[in-house]
Amino acid sequence: MKLFSAKQLKEADQATEKNEGITSIDLMERAAGQAFEWIDAQLKGQQVPIYIFCGIGNNGGDGLALGRLLLNKKYDVHSFVVNYSENRSKCFLINYDRYKNTSKEWPKLLKSVDDFPDIPANALVVDAIFGIGLNRPLDQWVKQLVIHINQSKTFTIAIDVPSGMFVDSATPDLEAVIEASVTLTFQAPKLPFFLPETARFSNSIQVLNIGLDGNYLAETPTKAKLITKPDVQKMYQPRDKFSHKGTFGHALIVGGSYGKMGAVTLAVKACLRAGAGKTTTYIPESGYTILQTAVPEAMVIAAQESKHLVDFSVSNEYEAIAIGVGLGTDVKTMKGFKKFLETNKTQLVLDADALNLLAQDKELLKLLPKNCVLTPHPGELERLVGKWKNDFDKLKKTVSLSKSIDGVVVIKGAYTITVYHDQYYINSTGNPGMATAGSGDVLTGIITGLIVQGYDVLTAAVFGVYLHGSTGDLAAQQTGYNSLIAGDLIDFLGDGFIHLFRSDNVPQETAGNNRKNSN
Ligand SMILES: NC(=O)C1=CN([C@@H]2O[C@H](COP(=O)(O)OP(=O)(O)OC[C@H]3O[C@@H](n4cnc5c(N)ncnc54)[C@H](O)[C@@H]3O)[C@@H](O)[C@H]2O)[C@@H](O)CC1
Ligand SMILES: [K+]
Known part of the structure; x- marks a missing residue:
């Protein structure tokens, strides 16, 4: 199984949009839909408070879309926007509007440590703060939020990657990474899920197939591969009956x-x-x-x-x-x-x-x-x-x-x-x-x-x-x-x-x- 870099995954997104004639908001809906299906299959309607922490990029967009789908299924959703920058992505903004049209309660904006909510012990936390776009260390208060979530010891589901983890280079601050109970990762696992310093953050990996362009995935070589049973089955050399x-x-x-x-x-x-x-x-x-x-x-x-x-x-x-x-x-x-x-x-x-x-x-x-x-x-x-x-x-x-x-x-x-x-x-x-x-x-x-x-x-x-x-x-x-x-x-x-x-x-x-x- 190939482990693609963040850059390659973004190219795969673009190839999918081009070849299927869909927009990135459609692809985001597909990704959020997959995450929703997975969570719904576990909860089966059980009412627990679901605390969703969304960034302002596309990972945050996933979080808001997921929140809307959970609300539509009458789950008890509490959403927060981690307002670490004013540069909100287009897909985030579209999902922000869609969320507001679904819920009477708007997502709460978090701008500093003072805004952090208490997280009930029985809550399910969804981490959609940063995905594969993270490329510099977290602001101090965002790091404090990550620590706050980790200290809550609640069951935490990371969307795509645990926030704070870098995908293509070393994670600079190992105290500023979400300790996910489950990581719902899109299309393919990421290299740091298997490296000794970072593997502990991405416990229990679930790969959600969001149908990225098959040709791109097949033809693009990757540096890293995860070796699973189908890979080694091809390596096995059967024995000839007349061998000695x-x-x-x-x-x-x-x-x-x-x-x-x-x-x-x-x-x-x-x-x-x-x-x-x-x-x-x-x-x-x-x-x-x-x-x-x-x-x-x-x-x-x-x-x-x-x-x-x-x-x-x-x-x-x-x-x-x-x-x-x-x-x-x-x-x-x-x-x-x-x-x-x-x-x-x-x-x-x-x-x-x-x-x-x-x-x-x-x-x-x-x-x-x-x-x-x-x-x-x-x-x-x-x-x-x-x-x-x-x-x-x-x-x-x-x-x-x-x-x-x-x-x-x-x-x-x-x-x-x-x-x-x-x-x-x-x-x-x-x-x-x-x-x-x-x-x-x-x-x-x-x-x-x-x-x-x-x-x-x-x-x-x-x-x-x-x-x-x-x-x-x-x-x-x-x-x-x-x-x-x-x-x-x-x-x-x-x-x-x-x-x-x-x-x-x-x-x-x-x-x-x-x-x-x-x-
Ligand atoms: N069509 C698409 O592009 C899809 C994207 N998807 C989601 O999009 C994610 C990637 O989204 P983005 O590329 O928007 O990036 P992220 O949402 O991971 O990060 C947000 C943005 O913040 C900025 N940033 C990076 N480090 C920062 C820091 N330390 N402090 C403040 N700002 C920082 C970067 O400009 C980055 O693009 C994926 O992980 C996945 O969850 C999925 O919805 C699948 C489809
Ligand atoms: K995340």
Whole structure:
């Protein structure tokens, strides 16, 4: 699903008006109508005081149109105009007049803190103060109004975006943003709904389709995409009946150190479960028995050194090498790692301590082969790219890193973002249960397993991240969040694949009939 910028959404509005021969006031009526339908479907006529706060631009126009529709359905509506400027938009003014013709009570003008109404605890608040047009910090008194609404702790519905949130750049003041209970967003979600600093404001997102021009939406490329099930269904490569283990590649997992062999165990198991034809691990000698016992399906090459890997001389028979899980950052390991990078030509997935080693000596980044995949969590990313000022700056820095290595960077988090050059792929699956030791090792294994089967690195990263999250969601249905451990992600990975082609609304016992493809 594409995440359009504010500028693109405005262009889509214009294309719709032109191609359908409608005016922006018609489009606003459509948007407000959709919001009304949604709210009416929840309230079903129940009488609660509805407090609508409207700005003086088109977001405010939406609020007034919504207020009129609610009044027509005999809801108890109290409207306020947040008079932050005299530059009222045309559509606001038209809806202001229409509102006055519907209601005996005019919207109350708010001009300063003294005008703020008390908001009853049982009220439903509608936030239509600012939408995607916000482009500078709020006036002090408008910020105070946002704080006043947030402090009311009432159920708050934001129209299009929570007011105060910037869509295409970092939100300058995180105290001046509406904390929405639900965000009714038009046509497509917006990028900051998924970024760590701002995601908490746009809780529970409902996308309302207002029928913007299909051609414009289809043909306009976006920097950011939200990756959902239909996107990954297209990525899945069905298996040929006559395939054999050689068809699905050979992966090497390099890592482990004394006390950290579990990381390799998890990665190699995940790699196999993701579908790699063969896997080999290259580990310090002390892990030999552990690996052979824990994962009989994997081959093991034990290095001479017992506790840390020092020498990384591996053959070039693998389709991909994952390196870093449980590796440690011993000085000798660093030396060997550098030597390995100087000669290696195989596709790489770098995680954990491999990233820490790269961060210790950034010159090593130049030795990475094209199209490698880096999977840092925020701490590892910061060590690689330096401190960022905000989420947008973090993306910018990650884009630079991706371009400089000509590879893929997976920023792990609640919404994991895969960055390739200046494209962002935002993952929609996963849950807080996955914040547990070893979860990242499993992801490394999954991505590596997909690469060796022939998925290109970007697809392997985006698809792998989705699968990892959806598997976590399936596992959590059995374990709950607290009890989910990384091993569960491996156990449920098969269900993750099967679930890709299962309709979400079909009860479990009949779901199998709806499977188009399974692994
Ligand atoms: N045809 C259309 O254009 C449609 C617009 N829609 C609504 O229109 C919204 C966008 O409307 P607008 O572009 O009018 O903008 P907003 O209503 O989001 O903001 C109002 C205006 O205030 C000014 N402004 C920006 N920051 C300010 C600040 N800190 N203090 C004071 N003034 C500030 C800007 O000039 C901005 O245009 C969307 O989010 C959506 O809710 C929907 O009705 C769908 C159709
Ligand atoms: K809003």
